[in-house]
Amino acid sequence: MTDLNSDIFKTIDSERSGTTSxxxxxxxxxxxxxxxxxxxxxxxxxxDLARMIGVSRPTLRAxxxxxxxxxxxxxxQGAGTFIVKSDGPPSLDSSPxxxxxxxxxxxxxxxxxxxxxxxxxxxxxxxxxxxxxxxATMAEEITGMFASLDxxxxxxxxxxxxxxxxxxxxxxxxxxxxxxxxxxxLFDVRSKTVKRARDLKExxxxxxxxxxxxxxxxxxxxxKAMREHLMLAQKAQEQEADNTARSNGxxxxxx
Ligand SMILES: [Zn+2]
Numbered sequence: 001m002t003d004l005n006s007d008i009f010k011t012i013d014s015e016r017s018g019t020t021s022x023x024x025x026x027x028x029x030x031x032x033x034x035x036x037x038x039x040x041x042x043x044x045x046x047x048d049l050a051r052m053i054g055v056s057r058p059t060l061r062a063x064x065x066x067x068x069x070x071x072x073x074x075x076x077q078g079a080g081t082f083i084v085k086s087d088g089p090p091s092l093d094s095s096p097x098x099x100x101x102x103x104x105x106x107x108x109x110x111x112x113x114x115x116x117x118x119x120x121x122x123x124x125x126x127x128x129x130x131x132x133x134x135x136a137t138m139a140e141e142i143t144g145m146f147a148s149l150d151x152x153x154x155x156x157x158x159x160x161x162x163x164x165x166x167x168x169x170x171x172x173x174x175x176x177x178x179x180x181x182x183x184x185x186l187f188d189v190r191s192k193t194v195k196r197a198r199d200l201k202e203x204x205x206x207x208x209x210x211x212x213x214x215x216x217x218x219x220x221x222x223x224k225a226m227r228e229h230l231m232l233a234q235k236a237q238e239q240e241a242d243n244t245a246r247s248n249g250x251x252x253x254x255x
Contacts (some may be wrong), residue, residue: 024055024063032072032083039085043073046081071177097181108241111186112234116227118179119163122170123210123226124219130169137165138211145204152194155204160187162207166214166226186237193240206232 031037043049043064050060064081067073075081100106126134144158163183167176197203206229213221 021055021059021062021066024053024060025066027053028063028067029072037083039083041083042079043081043083098185101185108186108189108234108238111182112230115179115182115186116230118175118182119166119230120223120226122167122172122175122179123214123222125170125172125175126166127214127217127219127222129171130166130214134165134169135211135215138162138169138214141165142204142207142211145200145207149200149204152197152200153191155197155200156187156191156194159203159207162211166210169214189241190237193237193243196240196243197236199236203229203233203236 028037044052046057046060050057053060055063064073064075068075068081071084073081074084101111130138141158141162145155145162148154148158160183164180167179170176206225210222210225210229213219213225
């Protein structure tokens with residue numbers, strides 16, 4: 001982590017273009033493109049940065065929020081705001097997609113279809129590219145699933161980790177980021193209904209099927225197994241949501 005030399009932040013010419021949060025975003029983006037800001041760098045404190053760029057603190061904050069939403073910046077409580085540095089795939093925040101879902105009324109069927117397309121692609125690629133370590137992690141998560149058949153919430157955590165590992169094993173960080181963004185939303189919904197899950201054993205078996213196809217380096221089979229798993233998962237989730245709604249008399253999001 002390096003502290004930054006303050007004169008790389010040029011004051012935005014407010015007469016030229018007004019001092020909007022878009023200006024903050026574009027200035028920070030340019031600095032990243034030019035290599036003046038690098039992964040792991042900490043931004044100066046808000047008060048100083050606002051003065052350097054020549055914008056108000058709320059404007060600066062709005063700009064920072066936009067960049068955090070697309071996974072460029074990360075604010076850590078008490079530590080400051082950093083340029084995201086990660087060994088894994090860059091992560092996209094799910095909130096823009098959530099907002100779109102609310103605005104445009106995305107249906108759960110559309111979300112599942114998007115997830116299915118992405119996950120079938122990554123499963124096929126994982127069968128070609130997964131490393132031994134990644135396969136070992138998949139196997140551990142499956143063991144975890146079988147060990148938590150009676151604890152749906154715990155099961156769901158292993159389930160999520162399994163899918164994230166398959167995605168990482170695809171070696172395509174764009175597909176991985178998109179997949180994580182879509183599935184985070186579905187897992188959030190699922191975490192509210194999973195208590196009512198049935199047939200977790202069958203679900204665990206299906207994950208094992210995906211894992212075996214990947215281990216055998218069989219992309220077609222991996223895609224097919226992933227498809228079957230997600231079709232069933234969709235049905236299960238819709239049933240759980242129905243039951244939950246009936247027993248609560250409340251709306252369940254994204255049915
Ligand atoms: Zn799963």
